[in-house]
């Protein structure tokens with residue numbers, strides 16, 4: 001299939017582009033390079049620089065590249081910033097996405113795969129998180145993703161859009177061959193920060209809270225390899241043929257891993273010490289978040305290739321070691 005990957009120069013999008021090629025599809029990238037990296041996309045992949053909300057850019061791409069399906073990864077994703085600057089999040093994550101969908105429908109492109117997030121669940125009453133739990137986001141980032149999930153349902157009903165929305169847990173790791181990986185600016189994620197603390201590129205890691213009601217007192221998260229996430233996006237294609245299909249999947253390994261366990265994994269794969277200090281809790285961090293991905297396994301045959309934090313961290317270490325400055 002000809003697949004437009006919106007945000008294809010970003011972290012998850014660029015890994016998905018590579019998996020699309022491996023699966024025999026033809027990806028075309030649209031990215032405005034605000035957060036994406038041109039170097040994350042191979043020169044052989046058709047690349048368009050521009051905004052997803054601009055019909056004058058997106059419309060001709062859909063037609064000229066004969067796009068069958070759109071995957072959308074281009075969102076702002078800093079939870080704290082979404083609290084202090086909500087308009088930025090509503091404009092980019094909601095308004096621009098609605099414009100993209102409008103352009104798709106007007107050009108007759110009706111298959112869509114959407115990057116959603118476990119942040120749509122807020123602080124769930126029960127763990128692990130199944131798809132049917134109530135979605136009560138506690139920050140604008142999670143709310144904007146939920147707003148699009150709801151818009152997609154309405155568009156499926158009204159216009160026959162077929163879509164899958166994947167709620168990611170903690171995307172982590174890097175391409176197996178070390179060619180691309182995680183390079184956010186600013187970086188806020190645990191694994192890259194722990195690696196940089198170990199190599200001395202950044203100061204000691206701050207562990208946000210050691211007094212949570214968890215076995216070692218630090219937060220539990222579900223780290224899932226970025227290539228495993230990408231493969232789920234492609235496995236769903238076959239289920240989008242029927243107009244009006246609405247699909248939701250939670251994607252994680254199902255294994256809760258604490259901040260201290262992540263630090264131990266980084267130390268093991270790197271052979272270096274991770275200097276850290278225990279600090280106050282970060283506002284808005286739930287104690288534990290991990291997925292029940294039974295639905296993705298059963299319906300899509302999704303199997304994670306990286307079930308352990310060590311395996312995931314090993315790929316992240318290989319990338320950061322070879323590319324300490326990112327792209």
Ligand code: UDP
Nearest residue numbers: 188189190193206207208219221259282285
């Ligand atoms: N974390 C931490 N120090 C950091 C960054 C993150 O202790 O410098 C913790 C954070 O509190 C959370 C976990 O690591 O429990 C994962 O955080 P991250 O920002 O990577 O992802 P999130 O779970 O917020 O999506």
